[in-house]
């Protein structure tokens with residue numbers, strides 16, 4: 615649905631030039647939710663604004679629904695943009711218009727007749743749960759409600775793609791979750807393709823199917839969300855991931871941890887669950903069939919991108935041959951096993 619090929623965007627010329635985006639290739643399939651994550655200044659806003667030509671890329675092509683937008687003149691862009699809705703961090707509602715009139719605006723501009731506008735706006739307000747606030751003004755709404763109005767307005771021309779520019783960054787955690795839930799619902803019910811940018815990994819984890827990381831204007835890594843959480847290669851990606859997962863080894867265990875398998879010390883392992891992990895009642899099997907007791911120190915197992923993934927820190931208690939067999943069993947079931955060391959028993 616969206617295909618960016620070799621996109622670069624440079625602001626300014628010569629020594630003062632800023633290369634905000636460099637040689638990015640990115641594809642978002644129809645019906646998918648793709649998240650682009652990066653730190654401040656990485657080039658996220660520039661990239662997403664290139665998708666609807668709010669910024670014209672210096673190089674590369676932007677194909678949305680089969681149409682190369684870089685080939686269109688400024689006069690041809692408005693009609694192509696009807697296929698592409700956009701929402702923003704600060705909502706960008708018109709303060710002088712009611713909720714109803716804000717949502718109606720793109721339909722008025724498209725020349726739709728009044729009765730049809732009324733019907734469509736009412737449908738949209740129903741979809742975003744704001745029918746009861748149709749005659750309110752933006753200043754009378756909460757942040758979450760304002761973003762719902764912005765979503766309804768973006769959906770009014772029935773776009774095939776929705777671009778979300780840090781759409782939840784100005785909202786508190788609970789409101790963020792409700793807006794993300796709404797976006798996911800819309801994605802499912804309308805089959806809408808969504809490209810979002812964010813600096814928060816939990817946004818990606820909550821609703822995205824795929825994720826791409828950008829740094830210094832370049833695409834660093836991309837993949838399915840579940841795969842990514844367990845397999846990310848770069849330090850930056852790991853940093854984003856660990857911002858959502860707390861799997862530190864408790865202090866008390868750190869002190870008793872050694873790299874060598876001292877007599878009587880028990881292996882401490884970090885288990886990684888990915889989209890490929892075979893669903894298995896692993897703790898019962900390790901203890902019943904392999905004679906290994908498992909003590910879970912901490913675990914963060916989540917459901918994202920349609921699969922379970924996450925990590926677990928666990929101590930394996932048994933004879934060395936048994937704990938080795940247990941690790942082999944886990945690996946056979948596509949659980950990643952990282953041996954962190956051996957924990958001495960209390961003196």
Ligand SMILES: Nc1ncnc2c1ncn2[C@@H]1O[C@H](COP(=O)(O)OP(=O)(O)OP(=O)(O)O)[C@@H](O)[C@H]1O
Nearest residue numbers: 625632634652653654655656657658659660661813
């Ligand atoms: N209109 C502009 N003129 C000149 N430089 C710009 C312009 N817009 C962005 N930049 C520069 O391009 C780089 C990327 O900015 P961009 O806003 O795309 O990053 P971002 O990842 O969205 O950051 P943030 O999360 O802080 O908004 C930055 O160095 C920024 O200063």
